[in-house]
Amino acid sequence: MITVMNRIGVKPEFAAQFEESFRNRAGLVDGMPGFIRNEVLKPTKPGDPYIVLTYWQDEPSFRAWTESDEFKQGHARSGSLPHDAFTGRPVLEVHDVLLSSDN
Template identity: 65%
Template sequence: MITVTNRIFVSPEYHDQFEARFRDRAGLVDGMDGFIANQVLRPTAEGDPFIVLTFWRDRAAFEAWTQSDAFRQGHARSGSLPQEAFSGPNKLEVHEVVQVSGKVE
């Protein structure tokens, strides 16, 4: 299993709109082969990024998603915020899960 973390720096005045994009998302990723879960984490300290965290069976499944028509449709549908909504560049990280404990929902 892998996780894909997208750290997205959003200006405070756009937090509500950013969160709404995910609440109103198309949900196309949910049906993708190898997709496990998606979490959107709100920062609790000023200046910290939102974290969009997805769990995948493997890297191949994630890469298939990023190259799919569903990916393009989902990201086009979500609408875009103006450039000033973002206070810095996002950072994408991929990690292999080596240990799991407990149950997160």
């Protein structure tokens, strides 16, 4: 299993709108082969990034998602926030799960 973590810096004045965009997300990833679950983590300290964390059976499943029509459709919906709502470029990290208390 892998995790894909996307760290997204959001300016405070856009935080509510950013959160609402995830509450109303298209959910297209949910039916993708290899997808396990999605979590959106809200920072507890001002200035820290939001973290969008997805769990996948393997990296090929994640890569297939990023090349799918569903990915393009889902991310086209996320364009409702202006470019200046963000503090910089998102940072994507991929990790193998070495240990999980769920196992």
